Amino acid sequence: xxxxxxxxxxxxxxxxxxxxxxxxxxxxxxxxxxxxxxxxxxxxxxxxxxxxxxxxxxxxxxxxxxxxxxxxxxxxxxxxxxxxxxxxxxxxxxxxxxxxxxxxxxxxxxxxxxxxxxxxxxxxxxxxxxxxxxxxxxxxxxxxxxxxxxxxxxxxxxxxxxxxxxxxxxxxxxxxxxxxxxxxxxxxxxxxxxxxxxxxxxxxxxxxxxxxxxxxxxxxxxxxxxxxxxxxxxxxxxxxxxxxxxxxxxxxxxxxxxxxxxxxxxxxxxxxxxxxxxxxxxxxxxxxxxxxxxxxxxxxxxxxxxxxxxxxxxxxxxxxxxxxxxxxxxxxxxxxxxxxxxxxxxxxxxxxxxxxxxxxxxxxxxxxxxxxxx
Amino acid sequence: xxxxxxxxxxxxxxxxxxxxxxxxxxxxxxxxxxxxxxxxxxxxxxxxxxxxxxxxxxxxxxxxxxxxxxxxxxxxxxxxxxxxxxxxxxxxxxxxxxxxxxxxxxxxxxxxxxxxxxxxxxxxxxxxxxxxxxxxxxxxxxxxxxxxxxxxxxxxxxxxxxxxxxxxxxxxxxxxxxxxxxxxxxxxxxxxxxxxxxxxxxxxxxxxxxxxxxxxxxxxxxxxxxxxxxxxxxxxxxxxxxxxxxxxxxxxxxxxxxxxxxxxxxxxxxxxxxxxxxxxxxxxxxxxxxxxxxxxxxxxxxxxxxxxxxxxxxxxxxxxxxxxxxxxxxxxxxxxxxxxxxxxxxxxxxxxxxxxxxxxxxxxxxxxxxxxxxxxxxxxxxxxxxxxxxxxxxxxxxxxxxxxxxxxxxxxxxxxxxxxxxxxxxxxxxxxxxxxxxxxxxxxxxxxxxxxxxxxxxxxxxxxxxxxxxxxxxxxxxxxxxxxxxxxxxxxxxxxxxxxx
Numbered sequence: 098x099x100x101x102x103x104x105x106x107x108x109x110x111x112x113x114x115x116x117x118x119x120x121x122x123x124x125x126x127x128x129x130x131x132x133x134x135x136x137x138x139x140x141x142x143x144x145x146x147x148x149x150x151x152x153x154x155x156x157x158x159x160x161x162x163x164x165x166x167x168x169x170x171x172x173x174x175x176x177x178x179x180x181x182x183x184x185x186x187x188x189x190x191x192x193x194x195x196x197x198x199x200x201x202x203x204x205x206x207x208x209x210x211x212x213x214x215x216x217x218x219x220x221x222x223x224x225x226x227x228x229x230x231x232x233x234x235x236x237x238x239x240x241x242x243x244x245x246x247x248x249x250x251x252x253x254x255x256x257x258x259x260x261x262x263x264x265x266x267x268x269x270x271x272x273x274x275x276x277x278x279x280x281x282x283x284x285x286x287x288x289x290x291x292x293x294x295x296x297x298x299x300x301x302x303x304x305x306x307x308x309x310x311x312x313x314x315x316x317x318x319x320x321x322x323x324x325x326x327x328x329x330x331x332x333x334x335x336x337x338x339x340x341x342x343x344x345x346x347x348x349x350x351x352x353x354x355x356x357x358x359x360x361x362x363x364x365x366x367x368x369x370x371x372x373x374x375x376x377x378x379x380x381x382x383x384x385x386x387x388x389x390x391x392x393x394x395x396x397x398x399x400x401x402x403x404x405x406x407x408x409x410x411x412x413x414x415x416x417x418x419x420x421x422x423x424x425x426x427x428x429x430x431x432x433x434x435x436x437x438x439x440x441x442x443x444x445x446x447x448x449x450x451x452x453x454x455x456x457x458x459x460x461x462x463x464x465x466x467x468x469x470x471x
Numbered sequence: 472x473x474x475x476x477x478x479x480x481x482x483x484x485x486x487x488x489x490x491x492x493x494x495x496x497x498x499x500x501x502x503x504x505x506x507x508x509x510x511x512x513x514x515x516x517x518x519x520x521x522x523x524x525x526x527x528x529x530x531x532x533x534x535x536x537x538x539x540x541x542x543x544x545x546x547x548x549x550x551x552x553x554x555x556x557x558x559x560x561x562x563x564x565x566x567x568x569x570x571x572x573x574x575x576x577x578x579x580x581x582x583x584x585x586x587x588x589x590x591x592x593x594x595x596x597x598x599x600x601x602x603x604x605x606x607x608x609x610x611x612x613x614x615x616x617x618x619x620x621x622x623x624x625x626x627x628x629x630x631x632x633x634x635x636x637x638x639x640x641x642x643x644x645x646x647x648x649x650x651x652x653x654x655x656x657x658x659x660x661x662x663x664x665x666x667x668x669x670x671x672x673x674x675x676x677x678x679x680x681x682x683x684x685x686x687x688x689x690x691x692x693x694x695x696x697x698x699x700x701x702x703x704x705x706x707x708x709x710x711x712x713x714x715x716x717x718x719x720x721x722x723x724x725x726x727x728x729x730x731x732x733x734x735x736x737x738x739x740x741x742x743x744x745x746x747x748x749x750x751x752x753x754x755x756x757x758x759x760x761x762x763x764x765x766x767x768x769x770x771x772x773x774x775x776x777x778x779x780x781x782x783x784x785x786x787x788x789x790x791x792x793x794x795x796x797x798x799x800x801x802x803x804x805x806x807x808x809x810x811x812x813x814x815x816x817x818x819x820x821x822x823x824x825x826x827x828x829x830x831x832x833x834x835x836x837x838x839x840x841x842x843x844x845x846x847x848x849x850x851x852x853x854x855x856x857x858x859x860x861x862x863x864x865x866x867x868x869x870x871x872x873x874x875x876x877x878x879x880x881x882x883x884x885x886x887x888x889x890x891x892x893x894x895x896x897x898x899x900x901x902x903x904x905x906x907x908x909x910x911x912x913x914x915x916x917x918x919x920x921x922x923x924x925x926x927x928x929x930x931x932x933x934x935x936x937x938x939x940x941x942x943x944x945x946x947x948x949x950x951x952x953x954x955x956x957x958x959x960x961x962x963x964x965x966x967x968x969x970x971x972x
Contacts, residue, residue: 150923
């Protein structure tokens with residue numbers, strides 16, 4: 098049923114979305130949301146959006162109560178942090194929790210994002226519209242009049258108003274205009290572009306806990322956002338140290354391993370995956386690789402580049418590489434990668450590489466990867 | 472929304488009969504049934520589903536819906552002060568609930584009609600709100616949603632700057648400024664003992680010179696406004712350089728603020744009165760034996776003071792009952808007051824039987840402040856175990872501060888005076904002869920909250936378009952906060968320079 102308040106409520110939610118968007122960087126860098134899924138509610142503390150008034154300050158802290166107890170007895174903790182008595186310039190002492198679903202949050206995040214260079218591919222790309230009769234409406238065209246529902250409504254009305262006589266051997270039910278019920282429909286759109294995302298994470302020993310956290314957080318948001326935006330997207334997860342293996346989503350976000358780093362092992366696996374499941378003629382392919390850039394040897398790095406150049410890049414729309422800064426890692430891979438595949442030189446345009454020095458830069462990195470229209 | 476089903480209709484007639492029998496006097500009362508979503512919507516709009524659109528109502532709705540969904544709160548009814556009185560009942564209420572609520576509603580309806588503080592409210596409130604809604608929607612269509620919305624934001628931010636007693640003042644704008652009468656100017660003379668010395672001590676030429684000077688000064692500082700104006704909104708409507716639609720919107724917000732004022736001024740009395748009558752009607756007349764438990768459950772929930780919370784329903788009903796008992800037994804007047812024998816006082820009973828009559832009188836002429844000031848006695852205070860509490864800054868815990876009657880009463884009255892809002896006046900609309908607005912916060916021992924005060928100042932500035940100032944008191948210093956459209960400034964001023972009322 099339509100309520101007038103819905104418009105105002107929607108406007109309020111819109112304002113909240115705006116607030117969240119402003120502070121998105123902060124929320125995104127929090128790792129605690131990992132592991133939740135689309136419909137899960139996330140509580141986001143927002144500074145109160147009440148309109149300001151001239152009002153009495155906190156130094157009042159007084160009031161009237163009733164009940165037992167002697168003077169000086171405690172009634173419970175105050176809502177201020179201890180001792181911050183001065184009315185300072187800090188806004189937002191009142192904090193309001195706003196519940197929103199993870200999907201919504203991802204959507205807010207992605208209002209200016211998009212998969213780069215996406216092309217219509219695959220046999221799923223026939224976008225088609227189909228009408229589906231899904232509900233009942235009070236108004237509609239004559240042809241869609243639903244007789245059964247209409248007469249039911251008329252009967253209800255007559256019983257309620259007392260004009261229906263069940264003892265009558267031949268009861269008459271006459272529908273009025275307001276009893277009329279019509280079929281209503283929705284237009285359904287079929288999904289269009291087929292896309293495959295391959296997330297690759299370096300879990301080797303040189304990655305500290307903090308680095309893994311960053312990588313997990315970033316890939317989590319990319320994954321969540323893509324899932325919320327592109328229906329029918331396929332995601333594969335690969336972890337690697339000295340060897341690479343494909344894992345499921347849960348394992349990907351929770352695994353803790355250690356060992357050496359041989360990046361080429363992962364790239365080889367990516368190539369196999371593509372060959373087996375995702376023919377580039379039918380799929381938009383996006384591999385994302387996160388690492389600290391500390392490869393085992395320069396030889397292996399060369400091997401990686403060969404696989405990239407000859408196998409992965411020609412088949413992928415874009416190859417994304419994100420490098421975290423670790424205490425032990427040299428970060429050499431990022432430099433080598435950018436030297437080898439210079440921008441503007443054909444295939445080099447298909448590489449997007451970013452550095453993620455700390456949690457705060459996660460959002461920028463995501464923005465660089467998913468910059469619409471690149 | 473739908474009319475009452477037959478069964479409830481019968482109950483309504485029955486309960487209305489009891490109410491009339493007890494002498495309640497009310498306008499025609501119409502009941503409608505709503506589901507919880509509609510009820511939450513009504514509550515968010517302050518009872519008027521036709522109000523103008525604004526997100527703050529949506530925010531209220533979000534709070535109410537969430538709190539209802541988690542089972543923290545439930546609104547059983549809403550009553551609208553209107554002619555006819557419109558009351559909404561929640562569909563999911565049990566029959567007992569509906570009867571109780573109806574009796575409660577008749578209490579409110581009687582209060583709306585008879586209490587003096589409601590005498591100036593617009594009884595065609597539903598029409599008024601609908602008209603306001605139409606006007607604002609028209610402005611939205613004409614000037615765009617964002618523009619109108621941000622102006623409403625600004626109005627909401629200052630909508631408490633009105634005079635709660637403003638509706639009762641007959642001071643018209645024309646006669647407000649007294650003419651300066653040169654013949655009545657008094658010049659200060661020095662003291663003299665001997666008559667023949669006068670023309671030497673107070674030379675006439677000098678006095679004449681002084682007189683001219685005073686007249687000149689008076690001309691200069693002719694006040695604008697002539698008296699400090701607590702109705703800041705009215706001042707802005709009259710004098711701020713607003714566009715016509717803005718002026719109209721501000722006027723609408725002001726009118727609605729005045730409509731809701733009496734409800735804030737009589738919260739304790741109004742709820743107490745309605746609770747008194749639902750309890751009286753239900754327990755003496757309308758309740759069936761089988762409903763006793765449900766009734767007791769509902770009623771005790773309504774007047775619960777659990778957790779040391781201050782509940783207006785409870786204070787109100789108890790105080791009305793207390794007054795009824797005292798006037799029934801004659802426990803008032805100088806004989807009673809001067810009696811010092813506790814036992815005698817306790818058993819004091821003159822069998823006057825004037826209780827009912829007295830409470831009807833009380834509901835007519837008092838508001839919360841005068842009600843508590845007049846009728847709250849030390850005995851009442853002790854019986855209900857009231858205390859004042861205070862935040863202990865060291866432990867950051869609320870503590871019971873005192874059980875002293877005077878302190879409790881003082882605290883309570885302070886909370887209710889001016890609806891618990893700071894009193895703020897326009898004292899100069901042409902500050903420093905530069906068309907700036909100078910407001911004065913009448914300091915009564917509690918400081919303004921600076922963070923919100925500064926933001927509010929910027930809302931005011933957007934209305935006034937020239938710099939605005941507010942003089943207040945911080946840490947025992949006179950302080951002026953100013954906003955000129957770009958930057959906030961703060962400065963301490965000496966007592967000599969301050970406006971002192």
